[in-house]
Amino acid sequence: MSEQRAPGAPTGASWWAAILAVLWKDLLLESRTREIVTPIVVFSLLVIVIFSFVLDPNPRLIESVAPGALWVAFTFAGILGLNRAFALEKERGGMEGLLLSPVGRDLLYFGKMLGAFLFMLVVEIIMLPAFSAVFNLPLVEPGLWLVIVLATFGFATVGTAFAAMAVNTRAREILLPVLFFPVAAPVIIAAAEATRAVYAGDSFADYSNWVGLIAAFDVIFAVVAAATFEFIVNE
Amino acid sequence: MASTHPAISAAGLAKRFGNRPVLRGLDLELGWGSVLALFGPNGAGKTTLLRTLAGLTRHSGGALRIAGLDIAGRRADARHLVGVVMHQTFLYDDLTVAENLRFYARMHGLGATAAERAASAAGALGLDAVMNARVRTLSNGMQKRAALARAVLHRPPLLLLDEPETGLDQDAMLALEQLLARHREAGGSAIVTTHGVEQGLRIADRAAIIHNGRIAYDAPADASDADDFRRLYAEHTGASL
């Protein structure tokens, strides 16, 4: 059922041109509307503020709960971003416009996935200084940035596939997290544990197994989601 | 572009949504240089047929070839050959007309000539003045023209237009008729679904009626016989036009 091409037939955009075209389109739209990054940053800052309200301000306690709080805020932000990424395709039948294009569905997947990844990353880059300031934690930790980039990519891999499904279902806003959280659970656990290790001042070797687990998740699900994307979007 | 194969060849085409059958063994053949006006009551399967031809919907039974390409295995290639206008514009509201057209041109692999293609498609439909306006700010008629420009951007030999007259003003309708006439002269084909009898019979050289997921009537179109056609339509569908 995969989409074969005939030799000599007119071809669509080359793979990188198609991915870049979708990505460029999403970035341009976002720069116009600010419907994803701005509201989600505000939402995430609120989550951090609420955490500081409900958590005991004892510095030793903060150190143990801060990694969890950070990843709760990031996953909620991620879910909101993923919901928006496909809602905007749905509004004027944009998704069908994409589907009419003679490019492989896996390329559409990578275009949408990279867009979702970048939006989440931008939100996190804005949030992290605020988070570090509120909880009095170090900001410049290369290990932490590595964990954030890899985990966010992992969220985007499965999240994009599930968002493309959820957008066509009833109760889509609630269905996306219900689909997303169990599958992304290992990434959430690994990211929180690695963050805890970074804040505790451990060396990279102490949490490299978590980084490896997230990286493996990224690779496996980028491939699986790209390969199955045509079954999600093609009627 | 026209090949020795017919533009469309569908045999026993079937499509179910859930358990509801919409197309029930539809047969249709369309040669090159021909425009087919397709009439039918709501729910008869017009839109589903066009969506299946466009590769947006996978058929559940029968055989379908676009220019000889079996669409079940060669959907990516078949997508090059069709230009589609549906009720939705498939345009992004917050991008300008030019940006939308350039985006779709790039998706069709027209990277180097994307801007040029976008401009020429827009010019043919009288969109020059609004190229840099966001789609959101345009009137419905202008949006529809932009959707038409998007559909013809990659110069597809087969056009599928689902009730293109909705939202089009007089001028735009004239532009569409001219576009279709040029398309046909160049050897291209089109299927146009419509509710307007006179208009449909004028732009087409063939008229068909779809009812209950099958082609119930199919004959050369004659614009002078609109009343006859209305009578035929009532006979075949039990509805009126």
Next chain:
Amino acid sequence: MTLRMSLLGLSAALMLTALAMVFFYAPTDIVLGVSQRIFYVHVPLALVGFLAFAVVAVCSIGYLWKGSERMDNVAYAAAEIGVLFTSLMLITGMLWAKPAWGVWWSWSPQLTTSLILWFLYAAYLMLRAYAPPGETAARYAAVLGIIGFIDVPIVYMAARWWRDLHPNKVLGPLAEESALEPPMQLTFLVSILAFTALFAWLMTERTELRRQEIQVERMRYIYGEA
């Protein structure tokens, strides 16, 4: 029909045998006491539940590959029964944990993985219920069935390392299992067979029922009732 009846008979006979063995044949565990007997239900439920999810994954691949509706019916039935068995497994586990450990729940790797599995396949059933009916729901569910199953070993790895960082204060049940006496092993075996037969019988019933549901709905369109 005969296959279904014989599976029903087989699972009933095996289930009764297993019950008798659990209460009258298997010796009482020296360390864990009488409550250990719930394992004869708990462990087979876990194993067969996992088997059900494997069936979901295999049939999901089969469905996307061949587009056969039958494959999809089997996957759907297996997911339903898998969620049922996993729910019962979690409940029996908690019933045992309270008297044995003094807590209803512990985040052992097995429990954590089972719980996430339960959520995964509950989400599978929700997806089927909320997606557009027919082919679309089947395709979405098949993709989730594949992604979910690939996720299981990753979840288990994460749960294991996670537990290493948070050592459990209570002892896991699996530490003792290597020292099972032969009568206990035999009871486990019969019980596992009984639950496997029960699963097979429920699968045939549910798949057939689903096939009939679809047929009824199709006929309704043919005879113009809907």
